[in-house]
Amino acid sequence: MKFFKALATAAALCAAFSVQARPIEAIQKDGTILLATEGQFAPFNYFKGSTLTGFEVEVAELVVKKMGLKVKWKTIGFDALLTGLKQDRWDLVIASHGITEERAKAVTFTAPHYCSGGMVIAMDPAIRSAKDLGGKIVAVQTGTSYLENVQKVATIKEMKNFPTDVDARSALVSKRVDAWVTDRFVAKEVAAKNPDAGFKLGEMVFIEQIAAAVNKGNTGLADAWNKALAATMADGSYTAISTKYFNEDVRCH
Structure with missing residues (x-):
């Protein structure tokens, strides 16, 4: 009996980790997007007391607002961020990931939000x-x-x-x-x-180039994010945050 219970548990775990990434429609229906970052990489993402802040955090919250959504944050060690994304533990990661060929095999990158x-x-x-x-x-x-x-x-x-x-x-x-x-x-x-x-x-x-990442092939979410990010760059709100942190506009030119 224990053997069959173990099999059932294993099957449940496999099912939990084989869930497809949430498409933009499901996120819009829920009204909240789950974002993950490290929280230990000032000035991009870090804690000021118990408050998560930083350039990327502020930019992400601006983008999410443009998308008409609310944001829920998760912080975890940098090395586990993309792994958790592939396991559908969050919708999007924004944590100063440089776009590389190796990473692009595992995730879908959004448009870059800064160059460094x-x-x-x-x-x-x-x-x-x-x-x-x-x-x-x-x-x-x-x-x-x-x-x-x-x-x-x-x-x-x-x-x-x-x-x-x-x-x-x-x-x-x-x-x-x-x-x-x-x-x-x-x-x-x-x-x-x-x-x-x-x-x-x-x-x-x-x-x-530094960009946020979504699960591989979740292009609907990436496109929605890119549209909202472009809007923040066009209306001056991105520039204001960038100038606040760096005294310059750090977008990729």
């Missing part, structure tokens, strides 16, 4: 470019495009990956690594907020 890239940060002013990473120990966050691109620098001594970008930064501060590669806007904010820490901003290792 990976910047070298070090305490030693001589470590500025990808070339200068030769023979050095470099910190990056697990599951990021920063990791993928640092791996291409064949001359590095060692790459250390950390569960959060904050952990990678801490490794640089404590001199466990020689350099840290992260988003250029994150780098600029960290240096500005910690003027006495000794952070030296270097050059860009690569440039990338």
Whole structure:
């Protein structure tokens, strides 16, 4: 009997994880869209006290409002975001994912909501470019495009990956690594907020487009998101949020 119960439980679990991604019509009928982000990547998505905020959070809430929906947020470790999306645990992920060929095999990306890239940060002013990473120990966050691109620098001594970008930064501060590669806007904010820490901003290792993601093939939701995002970019509301966080318009040109 236990055997059959186990089979039934397994079947139920399989059914739960084989549910199709919610199409835009189902989301509109419900009236609420479930968005997931990391919540540990300032200034893009982070907690100020108990409040989730940041550039991406504000942009997403603006887009959702344009879609005529309400938003419900879920925060989880960066490495689990796209996995949870494929399991239909949320409708859309917005967490500074760079568009890469590998990721595009697993998810459908929306139009990019900003352009950025990976910047070298070090305490030693001589470590500025990808070339200068030769023979050095470099910190990056697990599951990021920063990791993928640092791996291409064949001359590095060692790459250390950390569960959060904050952990990678801490490794640089404590001199466990020689350099840290992260988003250029994150780098600029960290240096500005910690003027006495000794952070030296270097050059860009690569440039990338950053976009939200939906489950593979959920083009109806992606199209609805893109239409609403374009509207925020056309009416000036996107520019206002971008200027608030970065003193510039960070959309892709």
